[in-house]
Every structure is written in structure tokens, then in C-alpha cells.
Amino acid sequence: MVFPERSCTNKEISVEAEIGQDALAPCGADLQTPRLKIGTRGSRLALAQAEETRTRLAAAHGFAPEEIEIIAITTTGDRIRDRPLSEIGGKGLFTKEIEEALLSGAIDLAVHSMKDMPAALPASLTIAAYLPREDARDAFISNLCSRIADLPQACTVGSASVRRAAQLKRLRPDITIVNLRGNVETRLAKLDRGEVAATFLACAGLNRLGLSHRITAPIPENEMLPAVAQGAIGIEIREDDTRMRDLLAAVNDTPTEIAVICERAFLATLDGSCRTPIAGHATIKDGVISFRGEALTLDGRMTFTAERSGPVADAARLGREAGEEVKAKGGSHLLHLS
Numbered sequence: 001m002v003f004p005e006r007s008c009t010n011k012e013i014s015v016e017a018e019i020g021q022d023a024l025a026p027c028g029a030d031l032q033t034p035r036l037k038i039g040t041r042g043s044r045l046a047l048a049q050a051e052e053t054r055t056r057l058a059a060a061h062g063f064a065p066e067e068i069e070i071i072a073i074t075t076t077g078d079r080i081r082d083r084p085l086s087e088i089g090g091k092g093l094f095t096k097e098i099e100e101a102l103l104s105g106a107i108d109l110a111v112h113s114m115k116d117m118p119a120a121l122p123a124s125l126t127i128a129a130y131l132p133r134e135d136a137r138d139a140f141i142s143n144l145c146s147r148i149a150d151l152p153q154a155c156t157v158g159s160a161s162v163r164r165a166a167q168l169k170r171l172r173p174d175i176t177i178v179n180l181r182g183n184v185e186t187r188l189a190k191l192d193r194g195e196v197a198a199t200f201l202a203c204a205g206l207n208r209l210g211l212s213h214r215i216t217a218p219i220p221e222n223e224m225l226p227a228v229a230q231g232a233i234g235i236e237i238r239e240d241d242t243r244m245r246d247l248l249a250a251v252n253d254t255p256t257e258i259a260v261i262c263e264r265a266f267l268a269t270l271d272g273s274c275r276t277p278i279a280g281h282a283t284i285k286d287g288v289i290s291f292r293g294e295a296l297t298l299d300g301r302m303t304f305t306a307e308r309s310g311p312v313a314d315a316a317r318l319g320r321e322a323g324e325e326v327k328a329k330g331g332s333h334l335l336h337l338s
Contacts, residue, residue, distance in 0.1 A: 034069040036247075039098050039107035042072035043183045045205050049233050050111045052131060052208070053251070060250035071107055073098050099125060102238060109244055110236040114229035114260055115202070119268040127234040129248035130256040134204030136231040136281055138164065138224045139215040141191060142198035146217050148172060151197055158187065158196035162298065166277035167224045168200075169300030188214060200224075204231035225279035225294055228263040232256050255284050262315035266293045269323025270334075280322075282315070289315050293322045297333055304329040 036057070040050040047070065054068045076093040098110045099122055114130070121127070145151055148171055158180030159165050165177045180187055180199055184206065191199050203218055235251075237244040259282040266280045277300075280293035290309040296302065306325035308318040327334065 035063060035067045036109065036244075037069045037071055037107045039071050039073050039101050039110045040112075041094065041098070042074055045184055045209055046111070046113070047072060048208050049113065049131075052233070053109075053111045053235060056131065056251045057247065061247060071101075073101055073107075099236070102236065108237070108241070109248070112234050112236060113205075114232040114234040114264075115227040117229070117234065117264075119264065119271065121236070124239050125236055126239045128237045128245050129235040129252035130260060131233040131235075131251065132253040133256040133259070134207055134231040135218065136226045137203045137218040137221065138226055138230075139201050139203045139206055140198065140217050140219050141188070141201060141214055142216050143191065144197055148198075148219070148223065151175065155197040156195075158190060158199045161200070161227070162275065163227055163277045163279055163296070164200050164224065166296040166298055166300040167279070170296065170303060171223060171300075173300070184209060184211065202226075202230050221281060221292075225292065226281050228267045228278065228280045228293075229260045230281075232260050234260070258282075258289060258312050258315045259284060262289055262291050262319040263293075265316040265319030266291070266323040266326075267319075269320045270295060270327060280319075282319070284312060287312055289318065291318055291322055293319075293326060295326050295330055295334055302330075302333055304334065 038050050038053060040046045050070045054065055054070060057063065058065045058068060075095070075097045094116050095110075095112065095118065098107075098112075101107045102110050102125060103122070109128075114127075117127075140146075140148060142151070148168065151157070151172065154174050154176065156176045156178055157168060158178050159168070160179055160181040168175060168177060178196065180190060180196065182190075184201060187199055187201065188211075190196060198216075200219070203212075203215060206212055206215055235248055237248070262282040263280045267278060270276065270278055277296040277298060278294070279296075280291065282289055282291040284290075288309055289312045290307075292305065292307045294303050294305040296304075304326045306322035306329070308322045310318050
């Protein structure tokens with residue numbers, strides 16, 4: 001399902017953390033007070049995910065889509081693009097201002113790519129629903145070749161992900177990896193200018209933007225296990241907001257919820273952050289959840305894995321147990337996880 005970049009009913013909030021001020025910039029004509037306000041980042045992908053949420057909520061409850069307002073919030077992570085996330089504070093830089101708007105009541109719900117969410121949420125917030133998951137795999141994108149193994153010797157590849165960097169070093173230690181941040185379009189433009197021989201993006205994001213034709217090849221999970229919760233959209237609310245919880249129940253995708261609960265339990269057990277090469281993916285079939293997770297050393301030379309399967313009711317426990325096994329296997333090699 002592909003959604004437009006944005007609607008004229010959307011607004012933008014630029015949140016300047018340094019001075020604590022919010023600036024509201026309406027897009028188009030003023031509307032009557034909307035039923036709901038959705039907060040999200042301002043990238044084309046984030047807005048597409050918010051549009052999908054709006055469309056599903058409107059259809060489920062008989063609202064006109066225009067009754068649900070989308071507010072784009074500029075986060076610290078969006079403003080600082082010249083340094084790796086691991087150097088400036090981690091994944092929370094993409095959620096902090098949005099969660100502040102949620103806590104203040106400026107928005108009613110927040111739409112997130114779950115792979116970008118820190119392992120722990122603020123105590124008074126919760127993920128109340130998940131939309132159906134897209135393809136969880138990583139996409140290999142190159143104008144030179146069709147797979148990692150065929151990349152030129154000692155070439156340069158762009159990625160801002162420590163997970164993908166470690167997994168690539170494991171496969172091709174000869175390759176030089178440079179930091180490549182920015183939105184999907186920015187990264188693709190740098191690739192097309194020849195700044196790097198290849199890059200990686202999530203298949204899910206490219207599919208949602210109608211850019212699946214840019215996927216040179218999906219990467220098999222035995223080569224590059226996806227990020228925890230990759231491809232999943234989560235909807236965050238205030239924990240005590242029973243009205244929103246009831247509204248969102250109609251759009252929640254239970255298989256996605258169960259899989260993400262398992263994967264994030266693994267992440268939380270490892271105290272995972274964007275500084276840590278951690279991957280994990282759960283699938284469900286006939287009431288059984290199967291999970292594989294791994295943590296790597298930053299140089300990709302060592303990988304510690306764990307697998308679990310069992311009833312879907314045990315999803316969180318299975319994820320935690322896999323995390324504990326990886327911790328035990330990694331020992332002192334994974335001190336950077338703490």
C-alpha cells in the first residue's frame with residue numbers, strides 16, 4: 001500500500017530543543033477542530049506511514065480522513081545529519097520531541113517506525129497498536145552489481161547503521177563503510193552520484209514509498225538479519241488514554257504485535273541501542289512463533305546467535321531467553337552492550 005507524500009490538511013511543528021519553543025505552520029486552509037491529531041516526523045516516509053494510519057482509522061470508524069489531522073514534528077535527529085546517531089545520543093533523538101508533544105496533549109497519537117524506537121519507552125507512554133508489517137528484509141541497492149558478494153574489491157559502501165556495518169564487515173572485511181545519513185531520497189541520490197558503490201535501506205520503506213523498483217535485491221536473512229521490528233509501524237499513546245486505546249483496537253494487527261513484542265524483548269534484554277549491532281526477527285505460523293536473534297562485535301568478526309520457538313502466548317519470554325543466551329555467549333566480547 002503506497003500513500004501520498006502529504007495532504008494539505010497536514011501541519012508542521014518545528015521543535016527547537018535548545019530553546020523549548022514550538023512553532024506551528026499550517027498547510028492550507030484552516031479546518032474545524034479535528035477529531036484526532038497524529039504526530040510524526042516530517043520525512044516523506046514518516047508522512048506516508050501517518051497517512052496509512054489515518055486511512056485505516058477513518059475507514060474503521062467512519063470518519064472522513066480530513067477529520068484526522070497529521071502534524072509533522074522536526075526532531076533533533078532530523079536536524080543533525082552530519083554525524084552518526086551513535087555519537088549524538090541514539091535512536092531517542094528521533095522520538096523525543098514527538099513524545100513531548102504527546103505528553104503535552106498537542107497530539108493524540110504518534111506514528112513511529114518501530115525499528116527506530118529505543119528499547120524502553122517513557123513510563124507514561126505505550127504502543128497501543130501496530131499496522132500490518134511490511135517486508136522486514138534489508139534491501140541491497142547498487143548500480144554496479146546485484147549482490148554483496150559481487151561488489152568490487154575494497155570499494156566504498158554507505159550506511160548509517162552499526163548493525164548493517166558489522167554484518168557487512170563479517171561478509172566483506174575488505175569494504176570501506178562510510179556514514180550515509182538522511183532520508184531515503186537523499187541516500188539514493190548520493191548512490192546515483194557515485195559517492196558509494198552500494199547502500200542498504202529497508203525493503204519496507206521503499207515499498208511504502210512506491211520505490212520497490214530501486215531494490216536491486218532483497219538480502220537473505222542468513223546474510224543480513226534485519227533490525228528488531230523492521231517493517232513494523234507502531235502507534236504510541238498516553239498510557240491512560242482509554243479513548244485512544246479503544247479506537248486503535250480496530251486497526252491493530254495481532255501477528256505484527258506478537259512478533260514485535262518478542263523482538264523488542266530480545267532488544268531490551270541486551271540493553272540495545274543504536275550503538276549496538278543487534279538484529280532479530282520473529283515469524284508466526286500455525287500459532288507458533290519462531291525467533292532468531294544475534295549480536296555482533298562492531299568489527300563484525302564475532303557473531304553470537306540464539307533461536308527460540310514456542311506458543312505465541314510466550315512471545316516476550318522467548319525473546320528474553322534468547323537475549324540472555326546471546327549475553328552469555330558473548331561475555332566480555334559484548335561489554336559495549338551495557
